[in-house]
Amino acid sequence: MECPLCGYAFAPQEAAAHGCQLCPLHDGCGAISCPNCGYCQPSTAKIEGRLRRLARWLRGESPAHENTPQVQGWTRLRDLAVGTRARVVAIRGFSSRSAARLGGFCILPGAVIELLQRKPAFVVRVEETTVALESKLAGGIWVQSFLPGEEALPAASKR
Amino acid sequence: MECHGATVAVTEESEALLLVGSPNVGKSALFQALTRARATISNYPGTTISLSRAPLEGGLPLYDTPGIYGLLPLSEDEEIAREALIHPGTSRVIVVVDAKNLRRGLALALDVAEAGRPLVVALNMADEAWALGYRIDPRLLSDLLGAPVVSTVATRGEGVEALRDALSQAALPRLRPAYPAPIAQAIEEVAALLPPALREKRLCAISILAGERALLEECAPGLPEETLAAFARIRKELSPRLTMPLRAALTAARLAEAGKLEKAAGRRDGRGFRKPFRERLGEWAMQPVTGPLILAGVLFGMYKFVGEFGAGTLVELLERQLFKEVITPFITRGVEALSGWAFLREMIVGPYGLFTMGLTYALAIILPVVGTFFLAFGVLEDSGYLPRLSLLVNRLFRAMGLNGKAVLPMVLGLGCDTMATLTTRILETPKERLLVTLLLALGIPCSAQLGVIMGLLGEASAASVLIWAGVVSGVLLLVGFLAARLLPGDPSDFIVEIPPVRVPQLSNVLLKTLARIEWYLKEAVPLFLAGTLLLFLLDKLGALLWLQGLAAPVVNGLLGLPEEAANSFLIGFLRRDYGAAGLFALAKAGKLDSAQVLVSLVTITLFIPCVANLLIIVKERGVRTALAIAVFIFPFAFLVGGALRYALGALELTP
Numbered sequence: 001m002e003c004p005l006c007g008y009a010f011a012p013q014e015a016a017a018h019g020c021q022l023c024p025l026h027d028g029c030g031a032i033s034c035p036n037c038g039y040c041q042p043s044t045a046k047i048e049g050r051l052r053r054l055a056r057w058l059r060g061e062s063p064a065h066e067n068t069p070q071v072q073g074w075t076r077l078r079d080l081a082v083g084t085r086a087r088v089v090a091i092r093g094f095s096s097r098s099a100a101r102l103g104g105f106c107i108l109p110g111a112v113i114e115l116l117q118r119k120p121a122f123v124v125r126v127e128e129t130t131v132a133l134e135s136k137l138a139g140g141i142w143v144q145s146f147l148p149g150e151e152a153l154p155a156a157s158k159r
Numbered sequence: 160m161e162c163h164g165a166t167v168a169v170t171e172e173s174e175a176l177l178l179v180g181s182p183n184v185g186k187s188a189l190f191q192a193l194t195r196a197r198a199t200i201s202n203y204p205g206t207t208i209s210l211s212r213a214p215l216e217g218g219l220p221l222y223d224t225p226g227i228y229g230l231l232p233l234s235e236d237e238e239i240a241r242e243a244l245i246h247p248g249t250s251r252v253i254v255v256v257d258a259k260n261l262r263r264g265l266a267l268a269l270d271v272a273e274a275g276r277p278l279v280v281a282l283n284m285a286d287e288a289w290a291l292g293y294r295i296d297p298r299l300l301s302d303l304l305g306a307p308v309v310s311t312v313a314t315r316g317e318g319v320e321a322l323r324d325a326l327s328q329a330a331l332p333r334l335r336p337a338y339p340a341p342i343a344q345a346i347e348e349v350a351a352l353l354p355p356a357l358r359e360k361r362l363c364a365i366s367i368l369a370g371e372r373a374l375l376e377e378c379a380p381g382l383p384e385e386t387l388a389a390f391a392r393i394r395k396e397l398s399p400r401l402t403m404p405l406r407a408a409l410t411a412a413r414l415a416e417a418g419k420l421e422k423a424a425g426r427r428d429g430r431g432f433r434k435p436f437r438e439r440l441g442e443w444a445m446q447p448v449t450g451p452l453i454l455a456g457v458l459f460g461m462y463k464f465v466g467e468f469g470a471g472t473l474v475e476l477l478e479r480q481l482f483k484e485v486i487t488p489f490i491t492r493g494v495e496a497l498s499g500w501a502f503l504r505e506m507i508v509g510p511y512g513l514f515t516m517g518l519t520y521a522l523a524i525i526l527p528v529v530g531t532f533f534l535a536f537g538v539l540e541d542s543g544y545l546p547r548l549s550l551l552v553n554r555l556f557r558a559m560g561l562n563g564k565a566v567l568p569m570v571l572g573l574g575c576d577t578m579a580t581l582t583t584r585i586l587e588t589p590k591e592r593l594l595v596t597l598l599l600a601l602g603i604p605c606s607a608q609l610g611v612i613m614g615l616l617g618e619a620s621a622a623s624v625l626i627w628a629g630v631v632s633g634v635l636l637l638v639g640f641l642a643a644r645l646l647p648g649d650p651s652d653f654i655v656e657i658p659p660v661r662v663p664q665l666s667n668v669l670l671k672t673l674a675r676i677e678w679y680l681k682e683a684v685p686l687f688l689a690g691t692l693l694l695f696l697l698d699k700l701g702a703l704l705w706l707q708g709l710a711a712p713v714v715n716g717l718l719g720l721p722e723e724a725a726n727s728f729l730i731g732f733l734r735r736d737y738g739a740a741g742l743f744a745l746a747k748a749g750k751l752d753s754a755q756v757l758v759s760l761v762t763i764t765l766f767i768p769c770v771a772n773l774l775i776i777v778k779e780r781g782v783r784t785a786l787a788i789a790v791f792i793f794p795f796a797f798l799v800g801g802a803l804r805y806a807l808g809a810l811e812l813t814p
Contacts, residue, residue, distance in 0.1 A: 105228075106263055132653070133653060134562070
């Protein structure tokens, strides 16, 4: 990017290392300070991303987790009906911290989960553990619904 | 120590035992049962954090730790537990497992085994598992695992004796999870480079592979540069060979191993019993319509118990009837008989007397409110309501850059902000901890203060209460909203375990309440006395009038309050509730009209936190943060108070 005041060209990381280091807000303000003259300009990356997402949403495309391959029969936990059981097939788009949290609750590929409620937050049951998570996360848990009759089979943990 | 299968003898060094386990598996109940509730709070050697400690029979100390999900910590309290685990004095470990979540618990036991300490597994809450139809054979499990397994019901003391006996047979499990080959190999490679005598070598290796620095510096400081470079190389070589993130792969391998154990030693007959009513109540507490209704009911109950019974009936009984009529006259007579020195007499029983002001406030006004609040909080805590509440308020807290988990410190703050500042450790990111610390210091009145405020507002009008609550929560939301945008860092995702609804155990609630009251008294009474002494001396030296004159532009000019109100703000520096109590006395004397009551209360609510809270902020977040918080809050409280005064004037509102 280029500073509109002095014309100095720099990478955003350079700004974070120089001007922003001295400021008590660090990088929390969303502005980028020119390492050469200190002039602050707003960062457009965030708003650009939002506008792009809005445009995609207006065009009717699915917003997040595009990197997830569409496999036949896979749905997001977010789209599951309350009271149904399904098998987790993939966990995508989570921070490693949150993925580790889910793993600690046995929510891993292969686990059978039951959706108990969706509002104001999602609540799922895995074996004897009940876990609440917000809807954003429910979009990253991919499940495969049971085929008719298959559900009657005992769950993985209760063989 | 790396040997497979051998029972490792416990060394003779000065040793301690440790209770570890996931949250909500009954560690503390087991702790109480094992030590017969002679629990005291003390510092664990080598850390600055308090763990519960009490002697077992036979004299060995037993430590209770915060709940963990694994040994790669995700929050500060998990770090505390791990630090305790790898402490050189920790010789044996009791892994507490929820018997109905056997697979999860055994996976954690396999994780804990990596720390190289002999262990015993307690299958706790065996009664609940039985009622759900689970049948587990502890003996078979013990043979398969290679470490003693005992089934217990801590709340009823069942199996506790057997657990105590099993401690002498504590062993390092010979069963080890089958990690994917590249990971297993990398662990061996890293472990080979660590000092051979290190007991927690494998755990340390795993944490190095996960990219953590803290544990390495803890157990093997000062390794040569080449070794560190070798670690980096092994990590780099491992990452392309992983099919899923390292932590997930480790957890999955442990769960798979634990699943095999569960399958071999446990079975399930029947689907358990009909869903009890309290489970349904628990479900309603989380749902969009019934949830807020239940919350309203809980709040109403709290108000009736703490506000009316504690702050009303009990205070009336203690202050008016016990102190004013019995104890104070008695002490006054005693002091007068013992000493003819007027100075000393006034210091103890004068208008700013250590007894008449300091102790009376602490014991007769504040104690009943704090006591009833902690009792109610203990019931809420043990019933399992708080995690359900966090789910309900998650959206609202999101606006403040937090998530629902922050509701726990915020609600506890209504009891004591200092204690609540300590519980911010349960939050996952530094940003969240800082935000909650700030909001607690700014606008969450502790129960003592709340009691006094409610007493004052109760005599005013419903409109006053609404305006006060509206202004304070508006300020909290606004400051939270802005601070969330300005402070660096990210909030964490909202993932919370919802425990089953349980009927709180009276003994446990009472014990917890007593421990909290003890903490509160230890913290509050010295400050009350110091504050009173300061006021008394200032009054004697004639400095009080001078200070009042100094504060007049703010207190009188900006807030429009009588100059005596400066006293309240002065002692408010020591404790906000004490300051509020001063305002209470002023209002009682008829020196404040209703608008002035409102303005002064809003100001004192937002006023800087008490000395104890400030000290804890220094300890937890550092001097700079504490100073920044104080420098922000001090003028801000007066500004909001002033703004409210002029707003009330302009709108010609007389609440």
